[in-house]
Amino acid sequence: MTTTVTDPAIDLKHDVLETARAMLHSGLVEGTAGNVSARLLDGNIVMTPSSVAYDTMTLEDLVVIDPQGNLIEGTRPPTTEKALHLACYRRYEEVGAVIHTHAQHASMFALIHEPIPAVIEEFVVYVGGDVPIADYKLTGSDELGEEISRRLDKVSAVLIANHGMVAIGSSLQKALHVTALVDRSAKIIWGARVMGAVVPLPDKTSNDFRNVYEFMRSNKMW
Numbered sequence: 001m002t003t004t005v006t007d008p009a010i011d012l013k014h015d016v017l018e019t020a021r022a023m024l025h026s027g028l029v030e031g032t033a034g035n036v037s038a039r040l041l042d043g044n045i046v047m048t049p050s051s052v053a054y055d056t057m058t059l060e061d062l063v064v065i066d067p068q069g070n071l072i073e074g075t076r077p078p079t080t081e082k083a084l085h086l087a088c089y090r091r092y093e094e095v096g097a098v099i100h101t102h103a104q105h106a107s108m109f110a111l112i113h114e115p116i117p118a119v120i121e122e123f124v125v126y127v128g129g130d131v132p133i134a135d136y137k138l139t140g141s142d143e144l145g146e147e148i149s150r151r152l153d154k155v156s157a158v159l160i161a162n163h164g165m166v167a168i169g170s171s172l173q174k175a176l177h178v179t180a181l182v183d184r185s186a187k188i189i190w191g192a193r194v195m196g197a198v199v200p201l202p203d204k205t206s207n208d209f210r211n212v213y214e215f216m217r218s219n220k221m222w
Contacts, residue, residue, distance in 0.1 A: 008040075008041055009040055009041070009042075009046075010059075012038050012040060012046060012172075013046050013059050013062055014059065015038065015172045015173075016036050016037065016038050016046050016047070016048065016062060016172065017057060017058070017059060017062065019036050019097075019099070019172045019173075019175075019176055020036045020048050020054045020057060021054050021055065021057075022176060023036065023054070023099065023101060023176065023179070024054040024055060026180060027103075027104070028101040028102070028103045028179060028180070028183065029054070029101050029102050029103075030102070031053065032050075032051050032052060032053055032054070033101075033102045033164075034099070034100050034101045034102055034164070035047060035048045035079035035081050035085070035099075035100050036048050036097075036098075036099050036100075036172070037079075037085040037097065037098050037099075038096060038097045038098075038171075038172050039089055039095070039096050039097070040064070043066075043067060044064050044065065044066050044067070044072055045064065045065050045066075045067070045085060045086065045089060046062055046063070046064050047062065047063060047064075047065065047078055047079055047082065047085060048061075048062065048063075048078075048079055049061050049062065049063050049074065049076035049077060049078060049079065050076065050077045050078065050079050050080050052076065060074075060075075061074075061076055062074060063076055063077070063078045065078055065082060065086075067086060067089065067090065068086075069082055069083070069086055080139070080140040081100055081139070081140055081144075083140065083141065083142045083144065083145035084098070084100065084144055084145040084148050084149075084166065085098045085100075085145075086145065087142075087145030087146055087148065087149035088145075088148070088149045088152060088166075088168055090149070091149045091150070091152075091153075092149075092152065092153075092168070094170060094217060094218070094220050095168045095169070095170070096169065096170045096171050096172075096174075096220070097168065097169050097170070097171055097172040097174070097175040098166065098167075098168050098175065099166070099167045099168075099172075099175045099176060099179050100160075100164065100165070100166045101164055101165055101167075101179055101183075102163070102164040102165075103164065103165055103179065103182070103183035103186075104183065104187075105183050105184075105186035105187040105190060106131070106157075106159060106164065106165040106182050106183045106186045107163070107164050107165065108186065108190065109131075109133070109159055109186055110133065110159040110160055110161060110162060110163060110164060110165065111162060113133050113161055113162075114133060115130045115131055115132050115133050115159070116130065116131040116159070116182060116185065116186050116189065117130050117189065117198065117200070118130050118131075118201070118206065119189065119198055119199070119200055119201055120185055120188070120201075121201065121205065121209055122181065123181065123182075123185050124201070124205075124206055124209035124210055124212075124213060125209045125212050125213055125216075126156065126177065126178055126181055126213065126222065127155055127156050127157055127178060127181065127182060127213070128154055128155040128156055128210060128213040128214070128217070129154060129155050129206075129210060129213075130155070131155060131157045131158060131159055131165070131182055132151050132155065132158055132159065133158075133159045133161055134147045134148050134151050134158050134159060134160055134161055135147055135161065136161040136162060137161075139163065144160070148160065148166055152166075152168055154214075156168050156169060156175075156178045156213075156217075156222065157178055157179070157182045165179070165182060165183075167179040167182065169222060170220040170221070170222060174222060
């Protein structure tokens with residue numbers, strides 16, 4: 001019997017590519033907007049390149065950088081938001097993936113500089129609480145990376161002022177789930193406000209589910 005040995009690095013690169021395509025096909029980005037990355041076992045980061053369309057992107061287009069941002073593999077420049085990704089990995093050892101999107105409904109909240117409230121039970125479980133709005137910093141800057149990463153200490157998503165959102169997770173699947181959940185919830189809240197005032201969850205419920213989130217995050221289950 002022949003045993004097939006797979007390379008975890010190659011597998012993760014495939015996952016980055018598939019996540020980027022899923023992000024596009026789900027309407028979370030358009031064109032070449034947004035970016036995806038994941039932490040390799042050796043501590044380096046595989047990420048999408050700058051200005052390459054997701055529907056034509058290949059494994060060869062992906063790049064690998066070290067924690068200092070130096071190019072290790074690839075012929076293309078990494079995403080212009082690499083500082084944002086690196087800041088998240090440096091600050092949180094439990095983070096295995098970072099996804100930046102221009103999700104429509106989340107971006108509406110980002111444009112009016114308003115947090116997305118955690119008023120749905122599963123939102124608290126998987127996101128941890130209200131999605132905060134980060135102070136405005138220039139796109140691609142180290143300052144933006146530091147501002148975004150510091151806002152993620154107790155939650156899995158943050159809004160980028162006048163721009164979009166960032167989600168983190170222990171894996172690409174988890175980070176993509178958070179991204180979709182936040183945008184769907186933003187749409188529901190926006191629609192509910194047309195009907196009337198949104199009623200918050202009871203304090204005990206919020207606290208209990210937040211404890212679940214904190215347990216999952218500390219154990220890399222989120």
